[in-house]
Amino acid sequence: QDHYLPLRLRDKEIDINKKYEELRGSVKSILNLVVVGHVDAGKSTLMGHLLYLKGIVAQRTMHKYEQESKKLGKQSFMSRGVTVDVAHRTFETSSKTISLLDAPGHRDFIPSMITGAARADVAILVVDASTGGFEAGFETGGQTREHAILTRSLGLSELAVAVNKLDSVDWSQERFKEIVTSLKHFLKTVGYRDSDVTYIPCSGLTGENLVEPPRDTALKNWYSGPTLLEAIDNLPVPERAINRPIRFCISDVYKGQGSSMCVGGRLETGYIQNGDRLMLMPQGDIATVKGIQAENLEPGYSFAGDHVTLNISGIDPTVLHVGDFLCDPQEPIPQTTRIQARIVVFNITVPIIKGSQFDFHYQSVNGMARVKKLVSQLHKSTGQIIKNRPRALVKNSSAVIELEFERPLCLEVYKNYKELGRFMLRNNGVTVAAGMVTQIN
Ligand code: GDP
Numbered sequence: 001q002d003h004y005l006p007l008r009l010r011d012k013e014i015d016i017n018k019k020y021e022e023l024r025g026s027v028k029s030i031l032n033l034v035v036v037g038h039v040d041a042g043k044s045t046l047m048g049h050l051l052y053l054k055g056i057v058a059q060r061t062m063h064k065y066e067q068e069s070k071k072l073g074k075q076s077f078m079s080r081g082v083t084v085d086v087a088h089r090t091f092e093t094s095s096k097t098i099s100l101l102d103a104p105g106h107r108d109f110i111p112s113m114i115t116g117a118a119r120a121d122v123a124i125l126v127v128d129a130s131t132g133g134f135e136a137g138f139e140t141g142g143q144t145r146e147h148a149i150l151t152r153s154l155g156l157s158e159l160a161v162a163v164n165k166l167d168s169v170d171w172s173q174e175r176f177k178e179i180v181t182s183l184k185h186f187l188k189t190v191g192y193r194d195s196d197v198t199y200i201p202c203s204g205l206t207g208e209n210l211v212e213p214p215r216d217t218a219l220k221n222w223y224s225g226p227t228l229l230e231a232i233d234n235l236p237v238p239e240r241a242i243n244r245p246i247r248f249c250i251s252d253v254y255k256g257q258g259s260s261m262c263v264g265g266r267l268e269t270g271y272i273q274n275g276d277r278l279m280l281m282p283q284g285d286i287a288t289v290k291g292i293q294a295e296n297l298e299p300g301y302s303f304a305g306d307h308v309t310l311n312i313s314g315i316d317p318t319v320l321h322v323g324d325f326l327c328d329p330q331e332p333i334p335q336t337t338r339i340q341a342r343i344v345v346f347n348i349t350v351p352i353i354k355g356s357q358f359d360f361h362y363q364s365v366n367g368m369a370r371v372k373k374l375v376s377q378l379h380k381s382t383g384q385i386i387k388n389r390p391r392a393l394v395k396n397s398s399a400v401i402e403l404e405f406e407r408p409l410c411l412e413v414y415k416n417y418k419e420l421g422r423f424m425l426r427n428n429g430v431t432v433a434a435g436m437v438t439q440i441n
Pocket of ligand 1: 038040
């Protein structure tokens with residue numbers, strides 16, 4: 001193939017917005033939800049109970065764990081059952097299908113929660129309203145602040161805050177107000193306006209105000225706002241970028257019929273139809289789409305946000321890798337060995353310095369990255385520069401850095417492609433920072 005010829009993606013354009021409306025107008029949009037909050041805030045119990053009320057965790061499973069935890073003398077009858085059951089669950093709200101990212105409840109949940117946050121469209125922040133519980137999560141050492149900074153840094157523009165365990169303080173409105181006031185003040189400094197945040201008094205243990213409006217008069221007397229489920233339903237759906245150039249990130253490769261190949265993955269932006277010619281990046285080879293399949297979706301089309309399998313021909317199987325991209329040949333994804341990025345550093349023990357090496361992760365892409373330069377340190381909440389060219393970055397700091405990759409990676413700037421500009425830096429399997437690409441050099 002001669003890639004210097006302007007290769008056309010398709011011979012004839014169609015009115016894709018009309019087609020989308022026709023095929024998907026009545027299909028609920030899928031939102032990826034991450035649940036964050038201090039350890040023991042009640043995340044597992046809350047989500048477990050919600051799934052249970054939605055009929056997703058079977059009664060029998062619940063009963064079994066109830067018996068087991070009684071034997072163990074454990075207060076939370078749900079946490080164990082749920083921990084096992086929760087991973088990648090979906091449930092329905094009135095206008096959306098919610099896909100729950102990662103399983104809360106494990107002690108090692110935090111790193112996966114962070115991975116979850118980087119892929120999430122929306123977030124619930126769970127806080128513990130019990131006496132001293134909120135304070136433990138909110139003050140020094142607590143994760144409430146860190147997690148709110150993280151969701152904000154990763155571009156989640158609205159939050160639902162579950163003010164949980166309010167049963168333990170007899171549904172005290174005063175306690176609820178006290179917590180909301182503290183959080184409002186703090187969340188504003190992080191960049192959430194009051195109108196971006198909904199506070200929902202609830203109990204993961206009793207199930208109060210999760211799916212059905214409050215029954216307990218102690219809460220009913222003063223609260224008439226949304227249930228947790230309604231609040232989730234009200235979170236904004238990210239724009240489906242069907243009118244943008246194609247970016248299909250490959251997460252699975254296997255042999256199809258005859259000489260064709262199958263690639264699974266997520267179409268981040270644009271739309272694909274049968275017969276399209278796509279450019280494989282970073283290789284530059286051209287593939288032709290012979291078939292498009294996804295569960296519950298009409299064959300022949302794929303739109304931004306879909307997880308689909310493409311049947312492609314014309315490509316040498318040996319050049320296909322997980323982490324590669326299929327793109328519009330006229331506007332392929334850039335590849336680079338150097339980027340500038342804004343990062344949030346997690347609870348690390350060894351400071352990040354010039355020359356530090358990390359595993360660079362995003363989507364299905366993996367690579368080695370080296371810190372080329374520490375450009376500036378930023379104020380964690382306001383994002384203002386507090387120091388130019390810092391010598392080291394310690395835990396919980398924010399910064400602008402330059403990274404250099406061992407081999408070229410396909411990336412986009414966060415501002416242009418939200419979906420493709422967020423990444424994670426890891427070390428020995430531990431996530432040390434999350435960030436977004438601000439510049440491709
Ligand atoms: P996680 O670490 O955030 O996932 O928290 P868990 O769901 O494991 O809950 C931590 C503890 O809080 C457990 O002992 C639960 O029984 C208790 N708990 C969770 N939700 C509630 C609640 O709504 N009310 C009360 N009173 N206790 C709760």
